[in-house]
Amino acid sequence: MVTDSEGYIQLIGFLTDNLALFEHTQAQQNPLTICDYVSEQLSESVMLVCRQHEHLESEHRFTVIREIDAIVNDLEQVLSGVWMSSPTQQQQQFIDEFVGLIKNMFDNQLIAVDPI
DSSP states (O other), rough: OOTTTTTHHHHHHHHHGGGGSSSSSBBBBSOOOOOHHHHHHHHHHHHHHHHTTTTOOHHHHHHHHHHHHHHHHHHHTTTTTTSSSSSOHHHHHHHHHHHHHHHHHHHHHHHHOOOO
């Protein structure tokens, strides 16, 4: 659906082009890690996608969840060196933008299977 698209490959390229943002992390000032932040943002995004496309069949909802798991795994691999570090404000902003782009990709794909 999304993870096998050209857009997703470009999105991963966008992430790798911005890896310099993740070279510096904060000391563990709070218990929130990049892993936690990514997971929270993607979870909220998935819930919003499912609410916005409420007429989706279960099969499509499960596909979205599987794809989100794959995306988290991809992000974990790319950001493995800082995955358990506390995110900076700039890193949080980048993650927010990245997750927003992922949500847009899902919305565009789901409109094709569930026209509003």
